Structure formats: C-alpha cells, structure tokens
Amino acid sequence: xxxxxxxxxxxxxxxxxxxxxxxxxxxxxxxxxxxxxxxxxxxxxxxxxxxxxxxxxxxxxxxxxxxxxxxxxxxxxxxxxxxxxxxxxxxxxxxxxxxxxxxxxxxxxxxxxxxxxxxxxxxxxxxxxxxxxxxxxxxxxxxxxxxxxxxxxx
Amino acid sequence: xxxxxxxxxxxxxxxxxxxxxxxxxxxxxxxxxxxxxxxxxxxxxxxxxxxxxxxxxxxxxxxxxxxxxxxxxxxxxxxxxxxxxxxxxxxxxxxxxxxxxxxxxxxxxxxxxxxxxxxxxxxxxxxxxxxxxxxxxxxxxxxxxxxxxxxxxxxxxxxxxxxxxxxxxxxxxxxxxxxxxxxxxxxxxxxxxxxxxxxxxxxxxxxxxxxxxxxxxxxxxxxxxxxxxxxxxxxxxxxxxxxxxxxxxxxxxxxxxxxxxxxxxxxxxxxxxxxxxxxxxxxxxxxxx
Numbered sequence: 001x002x003x004x005x006x007x008x009x010x011x012x013x014x015x016x017x018x019x020x021x022x023x024x025x026x027x028x029x030x031x032x033x034x035x036x037x038x039x040x041x042x043x044x045x046x047x048x049x050x051x052x053x054x055x056x057x058x059x060x061x062x063x064x065x066x067x068x069x070x071x072x073x074x075x076x077x078x079x080x081x082x083x084x085x086x087x088x089x090x091x092x093x094x095x096x097x098x099x100x101x102x103x104x105x106x107x108x109x110x111x112x113x114x115x116x117x118x119x120x121x122x123x124x125x126x127x128x129x130x131x132x133x134x135x136x137x138x139x140x141x142x143x144x145x146x147x148x149x150x151x152x153x154x
Numbered sequence: 155x156x157x158x159x160x161x162x163x164x165x166x167x168x169x170x171x172x173x174x175x176x177x178x179x180x181x182x183x184x185x186x187x188x189x190x191x192x193x194x195x196x197x198x199x200x201x202x203x204x205x206x207x208x209x210x211x212x213x214x215x216x217x218x219x220x221x222x223x224x225x226x227x228x229x230x231x232x233x234x235x236x237x238x239x240x241x242x243x244x245x246x247x248x249x250x251x252x253x254x255x256x257x258x259x260x261x262x263x264x265x266x267x268x269x270x271x272x273x274x275x276x277x278x279x280x281x282x283x284x285x286x287x288x289x290x291x292x293x294x295x296x297x298x299x300x301x302x303x304x305x306x307x308x309x310x311x312x313x314x315x316x317x318x319x320x321x322x323x324x325x326x327x328x329x330x331x332x333x334x335x336x337x338x339x340x341x342x343x344x345x346x347x348x349x350x351x352x353x354x355x356x357x358x359x360x361x362x363x364x365x366x367x368x369x370x371x372x373x374x375x376x377x378x379x380x381x382x383x384x385x386x387x388x389x390x391x392x393x394x395x396x397x398x399x400x401x402x403x404x405x406x407x408x409x410x411x412x413x414x415x416x417x418x419x420x421x422x423x424x425x426x427x428x429x430x431x432x433x434x435x436x437x438x439x440x441x442x443x
Contacts, residue, residue: 007206008206027342027345027346027348027362028358028362030365031358031361031362031365032358059203059355060351060355060358062307062346062348062349062350062351062362063199063350064307064311064345064350065307065308065312066307066311066345066346068311068312069311069312069313078312082202082203085203086203086204086205086206089204089205095354095355097200097353097354097355098200098203098354100353101200101353102204105194105195109194109195110167110194110195111195112164113163113167114166114167114168115167118166118167118168118170121170122166122170127166127170127173128161128166130161130166130167133191133192133194134192134193134194135194136262137192137215137262137264138194138195138212140261141208141211141212141215141258141259141262144211144261145205145207145208145211145258146205147205147208150204150205
C-alpha cells in the first residue's frame, strides 16, 4: 500500500474504507466480475503485489471518474488506478494496444494518425496540414522521462 | 473572442466533419480560431498510464505553445480537454512539480508559466457565446427532433476539476435545446461510452457501448448528439462493430453537436460530410423528420 500511496496520483488509497461505492458506480464492474474496484483497493491495502501488478486487473478501468466523484472519503479511486498502472508498467505489464499508441506517439508525435484518403481530403478542403509535428521534442521528453527505453524494449 | 485552437489527434484524422463544422460555426458566432502549430498528442489515458512525468511534460509543452501565442486554448476533444486542464491545474498549484517539469521542458526550449486557460467547445459556447445568442443564431429550429445527449465523461468528471461551472448535463442539454431539438432522458445517462478501452480491451469496450445503445434505443429518439470524438466513434462505428459481433442493429444516427447547430443555423452539411457517418443521417436531416 505504501508504494502505491507514494506514487503520484496514488495517495487516495490511504482514505479507502472499503465501502464499495466505487464498485457500485463502475460501468465495467456492472459487466464483468473480474473488475471490482473495491476489491482491487483491498488487494493493494493487503499488499498482494504479485496478484495485482503483473495481472490484467489494472487495465479494466475506463478512467470515467464516476467512482472518484462518488467516493465518500474523497479517496480518488480513479486516480489511484493510474498509480497502480504506472507501477504495473514498471513490471512490464502493458497491453499491446497501449504499446501501439505509445509507439505512434514516439514516431509521429500523435497517438492517432490519418490515412492517405483523409490527408487528400484535408488538402482538397484547404485544411491545416497535419504532418507529424513536434516529434523531435516529444522524443526528447520521452527520453528524459525514460519512457522511450520502455517502449523500445517492447 | 480569440482562441488557440487545439485539434488533437483523433478529430483531424478520423472525424473531419466535426472539424469543418466547427470552422464554419464558431466564426459565425464571433469566435476566432488560431491554429496551434507544432503541438503534440495531449497525452490521454493510455499514455498517462505509462508514466507520470511524461504525461505532465507532454501536456505542458502544448500549454507552453498557447502561452507563447498569448491565448487561451480551445479544444474539441474531451480527452485532450481533461489532460490539458488537469496538467494546467496541477502545475499552477504545485511549484515543485512546475519546476521539475520546466527542467524537462528546458531541453526542448519551452517554459511553463501558467498563463493560459483550457476551454472546451462547450465552455466557449455556454460562457462566451451564451444560450440566448445561440438561440438568436438559429434560423431553422429543429423542433421535431428528439435527441439523446452524451456530453462525454471528461467534460464533467471529476467534478472538483470543473468547479465554478455547472456543466453536468444541464449546460450541454441547454445548448442542444437552443437548436430547437428536444433532449430526452434515458437510463444510465451518466455512463461512459467505453471509449477509453478501445484498442486495449475491444470486447469490453464494445459491451459498454452496447449497454448505452440499448438504453438510448429504449428512449425512442431520432439521434444521439455528442461533443466527444470518442463517444462519437463508439456509437457511430461502434454500431457496425456491434452488428458484427452481437448480430444486433440499433440504427441510431449519431451527430456531433456542431453539426446539429450548423443545420439549425441554416448552414447545410455537404454530401461528403453527410456520407462520412457510418450510420446514415440522411433520414434526420432538416425537413425529413
């Protein structure tokens, strides 16, 4: 728990009273039993590191922040999820879709890039060009924050 | 009013009709847009999940570009909005983090000073233009249209980030009603569209969108209206994906709010814009309801 609490965005774990309002608010918990924010908070509180960080659990959250708004403790469950994911990533737990977006960010400065037909359409409409922008700066930022190494290793 | 226009990644690459409609509608309402040059990805949910410092620095670099222009930022995308607004708020409040981020930014010739504000399209339409002026601009009110609104989570949540302006559903619905359309209540309105899990867990992402579509279908509306490009994608393209996976058809046309506004202001959509919708919208265009 202390590791999560000391990770940026993770402090809210300290306020959790296990009331379950987050689970009652969660659109994903409504659909699948694997995802249960209250239980995930409990696992973190109990220090069940190996059952949380290398697993799929941190990646079910939509970050819709419904739980955060409803937490009676101001416990920031949706924010704590970011801290948990940041720690999971350090253990190499990154879904393929996220790796793809990060790679696109590193190569083009954007996570979504237009296909040829859209580029042609933009040109014919006289819309601002969206060639890769700021890429060198993005690469420098990713290098300084050590994210580039992580992405390249995938 | 004049704004630094931050388009983000998704809209200019996938939802051109959103962009072209904004470029027509906003100037007609007295809002001037100045394109931001050399911006990068806002650092949405997926990138934020990787690393905290990368997120802050990537978002802050965009904020610096607006500061250099001496303008506040206007963005159309809920994810860009949330990311930029969060980082702007954090760095304005926390000097230690600001200094750390500025150390990183100094390597790319930028410095965050805290001199810009981040606005969403809805902020600008509600606060700068105002509902009354919007009503006056409406030439062909869409009085027969019943719509389900979906403002998108990150326009209003978390509440503490959006203090001082009651956006909830009230403000967005007021804007929609200014076009003459009727906003219809439906079950689980506040629920997310499932967009953030697209490409990460497609099956789950689709299931969330499907739940929303079922609830909206029950409300007997002509269309879904949204300002969020991810909600749009989830509902428009999403209906085709759901048809393929669940063998279910909802046939609910999805409109960007500015498209609705543009129609109401008497500025017709062009054929390519109409055809860019995967779920045909021709049936709900003015005069055909």
